[in-house]
Amino acid sequence: xxxxxxxxxxxxxxxxxxxxxxxxxxxxxxxxxxxxxxxxxxxxxxxxxxxxxxxxxxxxxxxxxxxxxxxxxxxxxxxxxxxxxxxxxxxxxxxxxxxxxxxxxxxxxxxxxxxxxxxxxxxxxxxxxxxxxxxxxxxxxxxxxxxxxxxxxxxxxxxxxxxxxxxxxxxxxxxxxxxxxxxxxxxxxxxxxxxxxxxxxxxxxxxxxxxxxxxxxxxxxxxxxxxxxxxxxxxxxxxxxxxxxxxxxxxxxxxxxxxxxxxxxxxxxxxxxxxxxxxxxxxxxxxxxxxxxxxxxxxxxxxxxxxxxxxxxxxxxxxxxxxxxxxxxxxxxxxxxxxxxxxxxxxxxxxxxxxxxxxxxxxxxxxxxxxxxxxxxxxxxxxxxxxxxxxxxxxx
Amino acid sequence: xxxxxxxxxxxxxxxxxxxxxxxxxxxxxxxxxxxxxxxxxxxxxxxxxxxxxxxxxxxxxxxxxxxxxxxxxxxxxxxxxxx
Numbered sequence: 001x002x003x004x005x006x007x008x009x010x011x012x013x014x015x016x017x018x019x020x021x022x023x024x025x026x027x028x029x030x031x032x033x034x035x036x037x038x039x040x041x042x043x044x045x046x047x048x049x050x051x052x053x054x055x056x057x058x059x060x061x062x063x064x065x066x067x068x069x070x071x072x073x074x075x076x077x078x079x080x081x082x083x084x085x086x087x088x089x090x091x092x093x094x095x096x097x098x099x100x101x102x103x104x105x106x107x108x109x110x111x112x113x114x115x116x117x118x119x120x121x122x123x124x125x126x127x128x129x130x131x132x133x134x135x136x137x138x139x140x141x142x143x144x145x146x147x148x149x150x151x152x153x154x155x156x157x158x159x160x161x162x163x164x165x166x167x168x169x170x171x172x173x174x175x176x177x178x179x180x181x182x183x184x185x186x187x188x189x190x191x192x193x194x195x196x197x198x199x200x201x202x203x204x205x206x207x208x209x210x211x212x213x214x215x216x217x218x219x220x221x222x223x224x225x226x227x228x229x230x231x232x233x234x235x236x237x238x239x240x241x242x243x244x245x246x247x248x249x250x251x252x253x254x255x256x257x258x259x260x261x262x263x264x265x266x267x268x269x270x271x272x273x274x275x276x277x278x279x280x281x282x283x284x285x286x287x288x289x290x291x292x293x294x295x296x297x298x299x300x301x302x303x304x305x306x307x308x309x310x311x312x313x314x315x316x317x318x319x320x321x322x323x324x325x326x327x328x329x330x331x332x333x334x335x336x337x338x339x340x341x342x343x344x345x346x347x348x349x350x351x352x353x354x355x356x357x358x359x360x361x362x363x364x365x366x367x368x369x370x371x372x373x374x375x376x377x378x379x380x381x382x383x384x385x386x387x388x389x390x391x392x393x394x395x396x
Numbered sequence: 397x398x399x400x401x402x403x404x405x406x407x408x409x410x411x412x413x414x415x416x417x418x419x420x421x422x423x424x425x426x427x428x429x430x431x432x433x434x435x436x437x438x439x440x441x442x443x444x445x446x447x448x449x450x451x452x453x454x455x456x457x458x459x460x461x462x463x464x465x466x467x468x469x470x471x472x473x474x475x476x477x478x479x
Contacts, residue, residue, distance in 0.1 A: 111399065111400065112398075171397050171399070208399065209399050209401055216403070216404055217401045217402065218401060218404075219400065220400055221400065221401070221402045223400060224410050224411070224412075224414065225414065226411075226414065230398075231398060234397065234398045238397055
């Protein structure tokens with residue numbers, strides 16, 4: 001039954017159709033509402049159910065073209081061609097699948113193709129592990145793809161049309177990153193905005209340089225040392241511009257759905273002394289602990305970094321300057337500091353901000369509320385850099 | 397926003413000569429016009445046989461094959477100063 005919701009920022013009444021549904025499946029429903037012309041996927045845990053949902057949509061005639069491929073490299077390569085030919089394209093992968101796409105990720109971004117991909121975040125081999133962390137997408141952060149991290153399935157479903165909106169305006173591909181299992185397999189209430197309203201939000205896709213045999217061009221071909229860097233500089237500049245578009249899309253989506261989005265979500269950050277920052281579903285646990293500690297009178301807060309690329313450097317500096325902050329990385333950079341921590345530390349360089357780094361929760365090791373309490377406690381004493389959710393396990 | 401693309405025939409606009417670190421210089425008076433350098437040149441930029449080679453430096457990559465193959469050693473590879 002449609003249920004009336006609060007007034008959205010634009011003042012209009014918005015009707016929400018709440019469904020109790022699995023994350024990966026409902027993402028497929030939203031992808032179909034965005035009317036992609038071509039989909040190519042190679043199924044991999046944890047987004048196999050999304051692949052199935054897209055396959056079913058194709059069988060039902062809701063997607064015009066579905067290319068079955070033999071691997072993830074081919075899936076993304078097929079979409080590079082389709083996108084350049086003027087098609088709106090969508091795919092999904094995660095973990096090893098994303099790593100297998102590595103080369104094509106850079107090509108797609110360099111060719112300025114607005115492909116949208118849902119990444120079901122999964123640990124990478126070795127050892128083999130199908131559970132969740134964010135090592136896969138974090139390791140692709142320099143590829144030129146916009147990266148949106150979602151803290152719930154509602155955020156994931158809302159991020160897909162916004163991803164198309166931004167991608168097709170700035171001509172950059174977008175990864176919508178959703179924690180594998182924690183979200184992809186979670187069954188929860190989600191409001192799926194219907195096709196008509198999605199279409200009112202999303203203008204039709206038009207690639208300025210359509211591949212056409214009558215007027216042939218080659219894309220992404222050889223560039224001399226004289227020219228190559230100029231293309232990369234242009235890419236860098238446009239990625240910076242994408243920030244404004246992401247904010248614009250987040251606001252416009254608010255008018256459509258009643259849920260607005262920004263580059264990051266602050267939760268009781270303004271007057272907080274200690275703030276934990278992180279990406280994805282772990283932040284829901286942090287928010288719960290913030291509420292709990294606030295009741296005891298502790299001034300704590302949470303910041304969910306929704307957009308990791310482009311990195312909201314200045315915006316974060318403004319929000320966090322002078323506080324005692326802790327960065328949760330569910331990914332590591334072997335032989336160096338944790339990647340998200342490094343970016344945030346750079347953004348706050350030269351300020352009096354105390355910054356702790358907590359890394360862990362890898363390969364399905366949950367970061368529980370007890371761990372969050374422990375992190376907030378450790379931050380009191382001063383900046384630390386250490387593993388989180390680390391336990392003594394006998395390996396052999 | 398710039399999309400890296402090329403229309404047919406535009407590869408000739410890529411002046412591959414900028415790759416070279418050494419450039420071949422021919423001493424014309426010593427040349428016996430044997431055509432060996434012109435036949436061995438992988439880029440086809442040494443001019444025509446039976447004539448002293450005329451090198452198209454815009455496409456010469458500086459590979460030195462001409463200098464190595466020349467039977468009378470009339471081709472010198474000169475270092476290009478690039479500070």
